[in-house]
Amino acid sequence: MELILKRIAKKKDYTIGHLFLRENGGTEVRGCENSSSQESRTAESNLVPPASIEAAPRTPAPSDRYICDTLEPTWRDYAHGGRKIKGCSAIPEGRYAVVISYSPRFKQWLPILLGVPNFSGIRIHAGNTVKDTEGCILVGENREVGKVLDSRKWVNALKHKIVAAKDRGEPVWINVK
Template structure:
């Protein structure tokens, strides 16, 4: 399963994105992929790392890229949550990046919050969307599929 997070609003204190699930399409008229909207996301401030920006601990969105996603137990949140895995360089600066519930940028120290962006700078109904996302990830894993998140 491929999750696609497209950042659509890069503001001074937060970043809003759209999370889609990529589907394989195959019928007599069309073959390929289609991204189906799933929910909105909220992260800390986006930084232009490719052009010299630097990470500010707890206040920076992670770099664009493709990350493996698994679900593991979070001692901090005391529940099973999705976590992003990356290469050694990613782990050195960005370890412990999870997808979890929350409503504002104050609820995240670099992680991705899921929900509905119906208020400026917030995501709402976050627990509901986290539950739905975890269910989708578990179903994909049960089918033997790897789960990936591409952030752009």
């Protein structure tokens, strides 16, 4: 399973994106660890029943399905000298493995991105404003300027999709563009 995060608005204080799902469309990159089936089963038992993730009109390719919107900290052009500010910078573009692991900070099972250069602990979690991101990716519905709403619903729906893919033995990736 591949998630595609397409950044659509790189503002001074925040970044808005659209999150798409491509099932069985990604290629596996070897060398990254995937979560164990026990971890996936444990994570699944902690989930709230997800909202339906159905196709929506904002698809970049016929095989990709729009899931929800994203909110990240400020985008920085790392390729041309942009400098990371801890907790205030969006991660660099790239393709990263995603697993579900327990977050002691959030006291719940959450998706985490692996292998992000110069970043660690990048989670996909609930929140509404850029102050809630703490350098991570928030999911929800961008119905207000600079915010995502209904974030918990979308985190739970996304966790359900990731756990289902892991239970099928599929690797999960996110391609940030």
